[in-house]
Amino acid sequence: MSELNDLDASTLAAGVRTGTIRVVDIAEAVIRRIEQRQPEIQAFAYFDADLVRDRAKLLDAVPRKGPLHGVPIGIKDVIHTFDMPTTHNSPRYANSHTRIDAACVDTLRAAGALIVGKTVTTEFAATLRGGATRNPRRPQHTPGGSSSGSAAGVADNQMTLALGTQTGGSTIRPASFCGVFGWKPTWGAISREGLKMSSTTLDTLGIYARSAADLALLADVYDIDAATGTLPQSLAGLKVGICRTPLWDKAGEATQTAMQETASLLRNAGVTVCDIVMPAEFDTLHQSHRFIARREGRASFLNEYRTTPSLHDDFKATVENRAGTSPGQVRQAYRHADLCRALWEDIAAAYDFVITPSAAGEAPFGLDSTGDASFNSIWTLLHVPVVNVPGLTGPTGLPVGISVTTRRYEDRRAIAAAGLVSSLFAVRGAMAAE
Numbered sequence: 001m002s003e004l005n006d007l008d009a010s011t012l013a014a015g016v017r018t019g020t021i022r023v024v025d026i027a028e029a030v031i032r033r034i035e036q037r038q039p040e041i042q043a044f045a046y047f048d049a050d051l052v053r054d055r056a057k058l059l060d061a062v063p064r065k066g067p068l069h070g071v072p073i074g075i076k077d078v079i080h081t082f083d084m085p086t087t088h089n090s091p092r093y094a095n096s097h098t099r100i101d102a103a104c105v106d107t108l109r110a111a112g113a114l115i116v117g118k119t120v121t122t123e124f125a126a127t128l129r130g131g132a133t134r135n136p137r138r139p140q141h142t143p144g145g146s147s148s149g150s151a152a153g154v155a156d157n158q159m160t161l162a163l164g165t166q167t168g169g170s171t172i173r174p175a176s177f178c179g180v181f182g183w184k185p186t187w188g189a190i191s192r193e194g195l196k197m198s199s200t201t202l203d204t205l206g207i208y209a210r211s212a213a214d215l216a217l218l219a220d221v222y223d224i225d226a227a228t229g230t231l232p233q234s235l236a237g238l239k240v241g242i243c244r245t246p247l248w249d250k251a252g253e254a255t256q257t258a259m260q261e262t263a264s265l266l267r268n269a270g271v272t273v274c275d276i277v278m279p280a281e282f283d284t285l286h287q288s289h290r291f292i293a294r295r296e297g298r299a300s301f302l303n304e305y306r307t308t309p310s311l312h313d314d315f316k317a318t319v320e321n322r323a324g325t326s327p328g329q330v331r332q333a334y335r336h337a338d339l340c341r342a343l344w345e346d347i348a349a350a351y352d353f354v355i356t357p358s359a360a361g362e363a364p365f366g367l368d369s370t371g372d373a374s375f376n377s378i379w380t381l382l383h384v385p386v387v388n389v390p391g392l393t394g395p396t397g398l399p400v401g402i403s404v405t406t407r408r409y410e411d412r413r414a415i416a417a418a419g420l421v422s423s424l425f426a427v428r429g430a431m432a433a434e
Contacts, residue, residue: 004029009071009160009214016070023070023114027056030072030116034158040139042132043153045077046084047117055114067217069112074153074162076206077118078125078196081105084115088196089123089131092308102194104163104205104222111221116159119149122370124304125165126198126297127314130367137179137398141363144174145370147206151178154208161214164206167198167293169359169376171206172403175388177363177371179399181422183207183215183415186408187383190222199296201337202289202380212419215387219412227412232352235420236270241351243276243405246283250374252361254394261392262355262402265424276347276354282378285340288333289377294323295330337381341408344382348407353417356386358401362394379403385411387418391425 004012004026015021031049038044052072059070080086080102087093101109109115120133125146133148135141136156143152147164151174154162164171166184175182183206190205197203209215232238242263244251251259263273297318304311305319317323348354357375364371379386385408388401404418 003033005033005072005157005160007160008211009068009209009217010211012071012160013067013069013217017064021070023056023059024053026070026072027052027114030159033156034116037136037156037158041134041136041152041156041158043074043119043149043156043158044117045087045089045120045149048084051083052114052116059112059114064112066111067221068108071113071161072116072159073108073113074116074119074150074159075105076125076147076150076162076164077121078165079105079163080194081115081118084118086118088125089121091310092304098194100194103191105194107222119147119153119162121148122146123312124196124198124301124315125170126167126301127312128370128373129314130370134367135178135363138363141365141398142177142367142370144177144359144363146170147174147208148370150208151175151180151182154178154210155180160210161218162208164208165195166204166206166376166380167202168289168380169373171208172376172386172388172401173359173371173373175208175390176358176399176401179390179401181209181212181215181390181418182388183209183411184380184386185224185411186385189224189409189411197300199293199300201292201296204380212387212415212422215415215418216412219415224411225409227410227416231413231416232420235266235424238352239272239274239350240266241274241276241348241354243278243354243356245356245375245378246278247286247374250360250372251357254361254400255357255359257394258392258400258402259355259357262421265428266355269424274351278347279343281336281340281343285336285378285381286374288336289381291325291329291333292337292381294318294321294325341382344384345407348384348405353414354405356403356405358388358403362396362398362400379405384408385414387414389418389421389425391422391429
């Protein structure tokens with residue numbers, strides 16, 4: 001019999017609404033799981049069981065607040081919370097309390113969410129250096145980053161939903177490595193007020209869940225734009241693009257196989273599958289992402305550089321511009337991004353959705369690095385929605401995700417498509433198990 005912490009958000013919220021589930025019982029299930037698994041997985045930077053119990057009692061004592069009433073959610077430790085510290089995994093901010101919620105957290109609380117703790121991030125969510133969190137599928141392997149604890153915690157049933165962020169691949173890559181749904185919304189669709197800033201052009205809130213239905217629920221909570229036209233209810237008759245991107249030479253065996261299997265499954269489901277070859281303008285888009293991230297990072301971390309002599313050299317190098325990024329390169333990068341966004345709108349408009357890699361392969365062995373974000377950065381710069389779909393595995397048995405993307409502000413279409421593709425993977429998995 002499933003524990004309450006194993007259930008998805010839609011099921012928990014329905015049980016609370018009908019009175020068959022109490023929030024305090026959800027809280028106790030989550031607390032037991034976290035206390036059992038935290039020593040090994042280390043998903044949490046801050047967790048206070050008594051605070052969770054107190055919040056659960058309050059939620060049981062008041063009328064239903066909204067569609068997330070009683071649903072346990074983890075918050076990445078670069079996102080402000082009024083009742084928990086926000087440390088950014090930085091010694092300078094140890095035990096730092098902002099005493100205010102970020103806008104995205106405020107919205108969750110208004111919907112009745114039970115905030116269970118702060119999840120581990122890499123320092124300032126702006127480095128590939130690994131942290132304490134381990135991959136729950138195989139603890140000797142990285143969970144990805146920088147939203148390490150959020151992805152691992154959802155995958156390990158320590159929380160039902162979680163917030164992360166993405167500047168390069170910090171939401172989608174961990175989702176792929178840990179085998180959960182990850183959604184990087186359209187840039188600017190959800191407020192970033194109250195989140196640590198790295199890049200104004202790139203930073204985006206991220207969301208983790210164990211079902212596409214739960215992502216759709218959060219799309220409602222965050223008032224995401226309605227899709228253009230009717231959302232797909234089945235795959236038959238759809239036209240889907242397969243976009244390997246100009247960085248396909250970085251794809252390992254696991255990702256190459258996952259893309260091939262996905263295309264084959266889609267064809268067998270009655271989908272018209274077309275290969276997308278991006279125009280030459282996209283060949284260097286990942287370099288434009290790098291130029292913009294470096295230049296905006298210089299401004300974002302200047303105060304840390306001036307006030308914190310012990311600041312890690314990664315950030316000193318950014319502020320000092322050791323890479324030698326010139327103003328001309330940055331100006332051209334902004335123009336390049338604008339051009340490619342317009343081109344992608346026209347390309348994507350020809351398809352119901354597009355499939356692309358989520359990561360270069362399975363989660364790498366070791367915790368020193370969070371892995372390669374090559375397949376994520378261009379989509380972050382294009383500002384489009386991306387949803388990682390779990391369900392496939394690589395040659396060693398670790399998860400390998402694929403991503404669904406669309407035009408900007410078609411997040412609901414991307415989520416619906418992710419649900420349909422996930423169902424295909426589930427049927428394939430069930431047949432393989434027989």
